[in-house]
Amino acid sequence: MKNKNLIIFYLLLLIILIVISRTLIKKQKPISFESKLIKSEYYNKNYKKRYINYYKNNKSLSINQIIINVNIGLDYPFYKNIKKTDLAKNNLILVNKYNYLEKTYIPKLETIDEKYANKNMKLTPLAKDAFEELSKNAKKENLNIIAMSTYRSYTYQNTLYNNYVNKDGKDLADTYSARPGHSEHQTALAIDVYNKTKSYLEFENTKEFIWMQENAHKYGFILRYPKNKEHITGYQYEPWHYRYIGINEATYIHSNNITFEEYYAKFIENKK
Ligand SMILES: [Zn+2]
Structure with missing residues (x-):
């Protein structure tokens, strides 16, 4: 009888551990670049493709700096896209x-x-x-x-x-x-x-x-x-x-x- 209780206890513990670890893994999943973009206060939905393209060549910049630079127009050469x-x-x-x-x-x-x-x-x-x-x-x-x-x-x-x-x-x-x-x-x-x-x-x-x-x-x-x-x-x-x-x-x-x-x-x- 005692053993049975112990088995149930360990089973429950195992289930709890699995649930906790799964939620932790979910939380650690990186937030996508696009959802980070949308969260920025400087985001302009018309420039979405440009942000993504500019990011590809400027991965060291912060999200806000990518958005600001594209909003300025710096993803194009000077005098292009005027x-x-x-x-x-x-x-x-x-x-x-x-x-x-x-x-x-x-x-x-x-x-x-x-x-x-x-x-x-x-x-x-x-x-x-x-x-x-x-x-x-x-x-x-x-x-x-x-x-x-x-x-x-x-x-x-x-x-x-x-x-x-x-x-x-x-x-x-x-x-x-x-x-x-x-x-x-x-x-x-x-x-x-x-x-x-x-x-x-x-x-x-x-x-x-x-x-x-x-x-x-x-x-x-x-x-x-x-x-x-x-x-x-x-x-x-x-x-x-x-x-x-x-x-x-x-x-x-x-x-x-x-x-x-x-x-x-x-x-x-x-x-x-
Ligand atoms: Zn001058």
């Missing part, structure tokens, strides 16, 4: 090698006070006010931050780009000059600066540049083409080129050391 930029984003419009402005796009323009700029430098009213404030406050510390190139029309950019192509060839020209419609200068939210004593190409080696690194975001400007981000922005490092986006956005980008492309893909593109 689209008209969303003008409703106002100060946050994205113009780069995947997003363009039409030939007819001309923003509202105001001329910057010549205390802070070369002759006839124009920006949108908000960007102009912000830049004047920035330059005025830098001046209080005996620093000259002067606008030397601001709004450029589609036609002007077309001439500029074609001159560079004739000089350096298309491949090289593409690393430092935008194709017409793809220049951020057409937004009138972008600005190239110098300190008046040195060429803009040497801006990095000036006190003004150090000041800009510490203060530009407080006026709503970001360094648009930072060092080591060429694979995302599509441009070589440009210490002289700044973009107005607004104080909160610029502060976030500055403190998180990300590009505008990444910020746009995360927070702007799908915002209603």
